[in-house]
Amino acid sequence: DVLLTQSPSTLSASVGDRVAITCRASQSVRTWLAWYQQRPGMAPQLLIFDASRLKPGVPSRFSGSGSGTDFTLTIASLQSDDFGSYYCQQYDSYPSSFGQGTKLEIK
Amino acid sequence: QVQLQQWGAGLLKPSETLSLTCAVSSESFNAYYWSWVRLPPGKGLEWIGEIRHGGGPHYNSSLESRATISLDTSKNHVSLQLSAVTAADTAVYFCARVSDYGGNSYFDYWGQGSLVTISS
Numbered sequence: 001d002v003l004l005t006q007s008p009s010t011l012s013a014s015v016g017d018r019v020a021i022t023c024r025a026s027q028s029v030r031t032w033l034a035w036y037q038q039r040p041g042m043a044p045q046l047l048i049f050d051a052s053r054l055k056p057g058v059p060s061r062f063s064g065s066g067s068g069t070d071f072t073l074t075i076a077s078l079q080s081d082d083f084g085s086y087y088c089q090q091y092d093s094y095p096s097s098f099g100q101g102t103k104l105e106i107k
Numbered sequence: 108q109v110q111l112q113q114w115g116a117g118l119l120k121p122s123e124t125l126s127l128t129c130a131v132s133s134e135s136f137n138a139y140y141w142s143w144v145r146l147p148p149g150k151g152l153e154w155i156g157e158i159r160h161g162g163g164p165h166y167n168s169s170l171e172s173r174a175t176i177s178l179d180t181s182k183n184h185v186s187l188q189l190s191a192v193t194a195a196d197t198a199v200y201f202c203a204r205v206s207d208y209g210g211n212s213y214f215d216y217w218g219q220g221s222l223v224t225i226s227s
């Protein structure tokens with residue numbers, strides 16, 4: 001099974017900051033990687049798929065990059081609405097798997 | 108707009124069977140894979156399995172064959188049963204639609220989540 005390791009586990013940043021979350025896979029997943037935001041008590045929301053493709057309707061301050069084993073989710077200018085947990089997911093091979101999550105707090 | 112509405116028992120005793128149902132409002136129900144994902148407290152998301160009309164199901168082997176995912180295409184329902192539950196199965200359970208890439212892909216629509224607690 002593919003193990004995804006996210007860093008950092010927690011992150012505290014201010015509105016307007018540029019924020020980066022990384023996801024490292026234990027083996028190549030090519031570009032079959034997605035990113036989700038989950039606010040407390042809510043379902044996860046898709047942000048990015050295929051490593052870098054922005055879901056329609058998601059603000060352009062979100063971007064994804066990477067291929068193979070190393071991926072990054074970047075928030076260009078943090079907004080107060082961006083708090084929550086962020087998860088990466090690989091769908092290159094069964095079973096699909098997720099990272100352990102990054103909790104983003106707004107200072 | 109696709110909507111997923113889920114329900115089921117929220118409190119179970121060890122060794123009982125978890126049962127959840129997800130009603131899908133979608134004209135293309137039969138064309139997609141439907142999946143269950145769970146979020147244990149303090150941990151990351153875990154893929155449970157997926158199914159499609161005429162395809163699958165596929166399961167996460169970590170659940171040791173305890174999971175059963177089924178469809179009722181007459182009602183656009185997707186169901187999850189998990190047998191012989193233990194405290195480790197305490198989690199928020201989500202149903203989700205798999206993207207139009209087909210099986211084992213990302214999830215573009217999610218149910219609201221159901222908290223299931225296992226306690227004696």
